[in-house]
Amino acid sequence: MIEITKLTKKYANVTAIDNLSLTLQQEGIYCLLGRNGAGKTTLMKLLAGYIKATQGTITIESKLVSPGNMPESVNFIESGSQQFNMKVAELVETAAALQDDFDLEFAWEMIERFELDPKKRFKQLSFGMKTMLTTIISLSNNSKVMLLDEPTLGFDAIMRDSFNNLLYRSYQAYPRLIIVSTHLIDEIAKITERFIIIDKGCLLLETSIDELDENAYTLSGASSLIHPLLEQLNCIGTTEIGSVMAAHIYDRRITPPEGVSIENMSLQDFFINLVGGKTNA
């Protein structure tokens, strides 16, 4: 569906995306993770054809993407998007009138479910509700690819939960390729199927939730017991205090010997260990 080949984007002296290749074939909810400045937004803008690549190519459904050739099948929602200051109901009706394959029924169902007041004007809505409305309008159009750039930024915990529900419901109604960038990893982990982790413009990892559920774990116990185990495992970080240590592993699961305990690693910890420094004293 999406094929990124040796993609590079430079802004003056800064390389935002650095020779990145990635193929996404299946539909699904993909979570794009990376630190601030890792290149997440740049990647989304390139995918949407908003900006021009310095080198390399992107094809979506076998069509080459560029600013002169913006893909119709892609819907990009930037964080903090604005709408005309019309009533919620009018905005939805207008969107439906302008777009051929707009699912008005789905839009209304979501507006009701997330308790948006159809009589309020856009500017009267709270920050979270504005994003919710923009997202509902975008999700009601069944474009093949949806890009959401930090959609839950500034939301409270309950709004984030509702938002993730909305995203999942929409995916069930219209299976497609959805890419969401966020910093709230463990929350998105409840709905996302695959993770794309980038750092300094490079791809670090593209993997599934199932694979992380099984292969990301922490071993803890006496250093003398753990060090020999690490020789055959891919260790992404360690914390050593005196003669005991914790080792964060990203590899096949082992049955630890007596005296060593095994614990699941949260995705947040996995990300921190994978992207952040190697050793924490």
Added chain:
Amino acid sequence: MNDNQPIYQQVVERIESDIITGVYQTDDLIISTTQIAKLYSINPTTAVRAIGKLFDAGILYKRRGIGMCVAEGAREKITARRKQAFLNQTIDSLLLESKTLGITTEQLIEVISNKSGESNND
């Protein structure tokens, strides 16, 4: 959910326990993957994987248009496997911990037969 097993594995074991204890009988419909995801607050993909494992193991079978049901002989299959695991792993770690604490095998046997006598009298 506990912290030392993959989540899908934990879901597998909970459903298996429900089959052993008779919450689900043969041919009973299991709760859907969507319900499992909601109930345990986990990713639906993980729930699908757990159900897939139970299906592959012949514990569940598919009824078209209805859902997953408990297969004939599922209870016996699970019990046999758990019995084996208990005798191998649980007894091993019991013996190891006793050794660490300086409890002799004789003392252990005595405690076990006393306790088991108590629970039989209940």
